[in-house]
Amino acid sequence: MLDFFETFKALKEAALPxxxxxxxxxxxxxxxxxxxxxxxxxxxxxLICRKRGEGKKLMMPAHMDVIGFMATCIDERGFIRFAAVGGHRAYALPGTPVRFENGVCGCIGCDNETDVSSLSDVPATDLYIDIGAASKSDAEEHITPGTCAVFAAAPEKTADGSIITPYADNLAGCAALLCAMSEIKFSQNDLYFVFSAQEEVGCRGAKVAANAIRPDMGIAVDLTLTGDSPAERDNKRMAVSLGLGPAIKIRDSSLICDRPVVDFLRKCAEESGIKYQNEVLPAGGTDGSAMQRSQGGVLSGVVSIPGRNIHTPGEIIRESDALGAARLLAAAAQTEI
Ligand SMILES: [Zn+2]
Structure with a gap:
């Protein structure tokens, strides 16, 4: 199998929203x-990667876009106001370094009079990106309305195998899917591994891909929240934890997974000896919902990698969970649907 962390590190170098x-x-x-x-x-x-098989079509998407920011205007003093690309937690933003698509670095600031704790989940107009420009024209040499940025931080791996990084959602899912692909020896299924675009703004890429591929079954891989951190709004009503294995999604707010797919994934996990968790995510969505509602309906499910602080600069996942997800995806790909 490909080395998960090395693959993830290569992907994160190229992260864009x-x-x-x-x-x-x-x-x-x-x-x-x-x-x-x-x-x-x-x-x-x-990006669609097909491994041909004689049997039915199985589509496995992992979204490759990450959340970020888009410059909307530059003020008179050279500070860049922005719009969110995807959902953010505003409390985590002030003081955070960012990297624009052209390599220019900046840091998020907050208007002096703003009470950050009262901001909602999307960046308010009170936040801006400071690239150290001395004036509007100075900033305009580098940034124009529409220039995009992402968080700028190196991934760190802790002694117990946790990975702290802004790009876990969902470059960790992409790396897990690549690891799974590297494990597949033979499959009867006609496999479509889809590294999907624009998930964070409404599962747009997966919808287009599912309508073109017309799969018989869809299994997405993405991050999910956990219930094991005080930072999580839903920590009292979510059972998933770091380190207890990949999660097989049963429901989120965009999707009630089709039971035949949930049962299929459980069987694959059990037959391969992969420890898994049952996921009921109170709020959030994935590419699974886009596949389920494509064509006349596609049987859909999701394998999730548990993560804390998702959609902040400090997402935390456990490498063992990601490897478990990769093994489960490989088992599912090689089991006739
Ligand atoms: Zn995601």
Whole structure:
């Protein structure tokens, strides 16, 4: 199997937000080409890797976009106001370094009079990005409205195998899917591994891909929240924890997973000796919902990697959970649907 952490690190170097996923697609392509028969990109930017089989079509998406920011205007003093690309937790933003798509670095600031604790989940107009410019024209040499940024932070691995990084959602899912692809020996299924675009702004890429591929079954891989941290709003009513294995989703607010897929994934996990958790996510969604509602309906489910502080600069996952997800995806891909 590919080395998960090394693959993740290669992907995170290219991380860009929804709508401009070309850089991470190129990195993924380099890894994926050895494990499939055909690779192509569709018009919305999905990278589709097909491994042909005689049987039914199984689509496995992992979204490759990460959340970020888009400059909306530059004020008179050279500070950059921005819009969110995907959902953010505003309390985690002030003081956070960011990197623009052209390599320019900045740091998020907050207007002096703002009470950050009262901000809602999306960045308010009180936040801005400071690139150290001395004036509006100075800033305009580097940034124009529409220039995108992502968090800027190196991944750290702790002694117990936790990984702290802003890009776990969902470059960890992409790395897990690549690891799974590297494990597949033979499959009767006609496999479509889809590194999807624009999930964080409404599962747009997966919808396009599912309508084109017309799969018989869909299994997405993405991050899910946990109930084991005081930072989580739903920590009292969520059972998932770090380190207890990948989670098989039963429900989130976008999707009630089809029971045949949940049962299929459980059987794959049990037959392969993979410890798993049952996930009921009170709020949130994934590409699974886009597949389920494509064409006349597609049987859909999700394998999740548990994560704390999702959609902040300090997402925390456990490498063993990601490896468990990779093994489960590989088992599912090789089991006839
Ligand atoms: Zn995600």
């Amino acid at each position: 929804s709508g401009i996923e070309g850089a991470q697609a190129e990195v993924i392509k380099k890894y994926a080409k050895d494990f499939c028969d055909e690779i192509y990109t569709d018009r919305i930017g999905n």
